[in-house]
Amino acid sequence: MTVAATAVAPLPGHALLVLLLQVGCLLLVALLLGRLARRFGMPPLVGELAAGVLLGPSLLSRVAPGAGGWLFPQRVEQMHLLDALGQLGVILLVGFTGMHVDLRLVRRQGPRAAGVSAAGLVLPLVLGVWLGLLMPGRLRAEGADPVVFALFVGVAMCVSAIPVIARTLLDMRLIHRDVGQLILVAGTVDDAAGWLLVSLIGAMATTGLHPAGAGLALAHLALLLAGAATVGRLLVGAALRAAVRAAVPGLPAVTAVVLMVLSAAASQALGLEAALGAFLCGVLMGASKGVDPRELAPLNTTVTSVLAPLFFAGAGLRMDLSSLADPTVALWGLAVFGTAVLGKFLGAFAGGLAARMGRWECLALGAGMNARGVIEVIIAMTGVRLGLLTVETYSVVVLVAVLTSLMAPPLLRLAMDRVAHTPEEAARERRVLALQGADAGGGRP
DSSP: OOOOOOOOOOHHHHHHHHHHHHHHHHHHHHHHHHHHHTTOOOHHHEEEEEHHHHHTTTTHHHHHHHHHHHHHHOHHHHHHHHHHHHHHHHHHHHHHHHHTHHHHHHHHHHHHHHHHHHHHHHHHHHHHHHHHHSSOOOGGTTTOOOHHHHHHHHHHHHHOOOHHHHHHHHHHTOOSHHHHHHHHHHHHHHHHHHHHHHHHHHHHHHOOHHHHHHHHHHHHHHHHHHHHHIIHHHHHHHHHHHHHTTTTTTTTHHHHHHHHHHHHHHHHHHHHHHHHHHHHHHHHHHHHHOOOOOGGGGHHHHIIIHHHHHHHHHHHHHHOGGGSSSSHHHHHHHHHHHHHHHHHHHHHHHHHHTTOOOHHHHHHHHHHHHHHHHHHHHHHHHHHTTTTTTHHHHHHHHHHHHHHHHHHHHHHHHHHTOOOOOOOHHHHHHHHHHHHGGGOOOOOO
16 A cells, blocks of 8 residues: 655745845844844843844834734734744753852752742742732633732742853852852752742643642653752753764754754643743753863853844733733732832741841842843743733733842942951852862843
């Protein structure tokens, strides 16, 4: 019996033309505004998100609806092409975020950091869930379960962002301070816990909020973690070392991409978030012995300079800042921002006091761990994809990510100027300065 092969129709010419123009325009404006933001001492993330805001429904579609509708048509198939490119960028960006997790530092600072990270995670999580339950139905996507929505809001309130924290501490020359080390470890724990919680809530949003679905999601999560800690650790280390020994230009970078993408696919296949698999893979790559991070520098540059800006500009396209002119939305937006900031500050402050730290050190903990940056934006996009967030709620969550990242440096400086140096910190600073030449970028602020 003969089976005739059926050719899949190629991408239509007009759709390809629009996609190419979308990518080119978004990258160009994101590059210009990202550099402008950096010049004014702000994270490039601010400018990259602003690129999408300017080209999206907040401005271009209102000023020139014909041009905006042609360049960014609200057709599902066209938007999915752009989203697919953005998702690849997210997977690789989150993978590199995982590589910043220093497991040795976590083990060394673990007992002291446990209380800080737990308090900084639990309090904003509880306050966020409470706020999510109070929010009116118009701020939930149609058909979203109120409890799942509230849980998602809680997770969005409790996360931190390792790339933002690490880069802020490096830029302010605080990475060597005892408080800086503690912020990094506590933020790492919160970041990892946030990804686990997002994956669980994503599974609940897909399968429904019932004991069987929650139990299955927990079982899949346990399977993924166990696989990463055993077989995954061996495979990732062996693959990277083999790629380095082969001495083929670019092979370590390609190997890293394959590992992160396949790990993301495994996580997605288990009904969890793809980004969680990429994050765990990044942690394993960062902990692999015999692998020089500089081998992956070209890939890091591509991700942080091309794919990530494209994703964040695309994320800005989904924002509609004009919706914040509605008094109800604006008031709930202020409530979300206040809850996020207050919950994280109080939680970290209380954890610091429990660890017998001074009040200025506790204030520095709260300021550093409040930075949410790229992680919050990615989580907000996840909420849209899961059918939980409206455009208004999504815009509010992204604004929280931006504002908390802008708040962190001045508050950190204010607090740390009042914390005395120790001899151990001075010795650690000399080591950090000696190693900074080998730093491959430290993540995206």
